[in-house]
Amino acid sequence: MIRPERILVFELNWLGDILFSFPFLRAIRKAFPEAYIACVVVPRYADLLVNNPWVNDVHALSDSNRITSLGEKVAFIRMIRKEKYDTCFLLKPSRVKTIMAELAGIPERIGFKGKTANLTQEVEMPGGKLHRADVLLSLAGAVGVTRADGNYEYFLTEEDREHASILVREAGGGTRRTVAVNPGGNWEAKRWPPDRFAELAGKILGRFSDVEVMVTGGEKDIGLAEYIVSKVGSDRCFAVAGRTGLNTLAAVFEKCFLVISADSGPLHLASATGAATIGLFGPTTHKMTGPRGKGRNIIISKYVDCEIPCYVEKCDKDYFCMRSIEVEEVFSAAEKVLADESR
Numbered sequence: 001m002i003r004p005e006r007i008l009v010f011e012l013n014w015l016g017d018i019l020f021s022f023p024f025l026r027a028i029r030k031a032f033p034e035a036y037i038a039c040v041v042v043p044r045y046a047d048l049l050v051n052n053p054w055v056n057d058v059h060a061l062s063d064s065n066r067i068t069s070l071g072e073k074v075a076f077i078r079m080i081r082k083e084k085y086d087t088c089f090l091l092k093p094s095r096v097k098t099i100m101a102e103l104a105g106i107p108e109r110i111g112f113k114g115k116t117a118n119l120t121q122e123v124e125m126p127g128g129k130l131h132r133a134d135v136l137l138s139l140a141g142a143v144g145v146t147r148a149d150g151n152y153e154y155f156l157t158e159e160d161r162e163h164a165s166i167l168v169r170e171a172g173g174g175t176r177r178t179v180a181v182n183p184g185g186n187w188e189a190k191r192w193p194p195d196r197f198a199e200l201a202g203k204i205l206g207r208f209s210d211v212e213v214m215v216t217g218g219e220k221d222i223g224l225a226e227y228i229v230s231k232v233g234s235d236r237c238f239a240v241a242g243r244t245g246l247n248t249l250a251a252v253f254e255k256c257f258l259v260i261s262a263d264s265g266p267l268h269l270a271s272a273t274g275a276a277t278i279g280l281f282g283p284t285t286h287k288m289t290g291p292r293g294k295g296r297n298i299i300i301s302k303y304v305d306c307e308i309p310c311y312v313e314k315c316d317k318d319y320f321c322m323r324s325i326e327v328e329e330v331f332s333a334a335e336k337v338l339a340d341e342s343r
Contacts, residue, residue, distance in 0.1 A: 015265025164251035217241035282321030
C-alpha cells in the first residue's frame with residue numbers, strides 16, 4: 001500500500017466542484033497527517049484553498065489548451081519536478097495533466113479511468129447518481145482510505161469577515177437580519193427568472209420588518225442585480241454583485257440568516273460556511289450536486305418528463321423545470337426558516 005509523503009492534487013475547474021473535493025482533501029489529510037499536500041487549481045479559484053488547513057500550498061495553473069500556454073506548462077513541470085512529489089491525484093480525467101505529472105517525475109499517478117494515458121493507478125468511477133463529493137472520495141481508496149465523511153466546510157479569516165462587514169455596510173445593509181438571493185449562474189438553464197427573485201424579495205420584506213435582502217453575483221450579474229433591486233423598490237434591498245472576491249463573498253454568506261439560489265457555486269459556498277440555504281433545482285439533481293454544508297439545506301425541485309441531469313444548452317421546453325418553481329413555495333420555505341430563526 002502506498003504511503004505518500006508529498007502529494008499533489010490536480011483540482012477541478014469550477015467553484016462548486018472544488019468545494020465537493022474538500023471531503024477528499026480532508027480524508028487524505030486525516031490518513032496522512034504528516035504528508036505535504038499541494039493543490040493545483042485554475043487561478044480564478046485559487047482563493048478557495050488558501051485558508052484550507054488540509055493543504056500546505058496552492059499552485060495556480062490555467063486551463064488553457066492554446067499553444068500560447070505551452071510556456072506556462074513547461075515552467076510548471078520544472079517547478080513541480082524540483083518539489084519532488086511522490087504521488088498525485090487527478091480529480092478529473094486529463095491526458096495532458098497526467099503527462100505533465102509524469103514529466104515532472106511523480107512516480108504514482110492516480111485518477112479515474114477515462115483518458116488513461118500514463119496513469120499508474122486507474123480507479124473505476126462509481127456508477128449511479130452518487131453525489132459528486134462521494135465520487136471524488138472514491139479516489140482516496142487507492143491509498144487505503146475507505147471510510148470518510150462527504151460533507152464540506154469552509155475556512156475564513158477575521159480579515160475576510162471584517163471586509164465583508166465593511167462591504168455590507170457600504171452597500172446600505174448590516175443593520176437587520178440578512179437574506180441573500182443569488183440570481184446568477186454559469187448555465188442559463190439552471191437560473192430562476194429574475195422577476196420571481198424580485199417578487200420573492202418583496203414578499204420577504206413585506207412579511208419581516210427586521211429583514212433586509214441582499215442581491216449577490218459576479219461582475220456579469222451586476223445588471224441583473226440592479227434590475228432586481230429596482231424592481232423591489234425598497235431601501236431594505238441592496239446589491240453587492242461584482243464587489244466580492246471569493247473569501248469576502250463566503251464571509252458575507254456566513255453572516256446571512258438565509259441564502260436562496262439555484263444550483264450554483266455560490267449556493268455551495270454559502271452552505272459550506274454554515275448558512276441556511278434554499279436551493280432551487282431543475283435540470284440538475286440534488287442527489288448529485290446538492291449542498292452538503294453544515295447548515296440547514298432545503299431543496300425545492302420540479303422535475304419534469306426529462307432526463308435529469310439535463311445538459312442541453314437550449315431547452316425546447318422553455319426551461320419548464322425551473323419556471324415550474326413558484327414564488328409562493330419558495331417564500332413559504334423562507335418564511336419558515338426566518339420564523340424559526342427569530343425564536
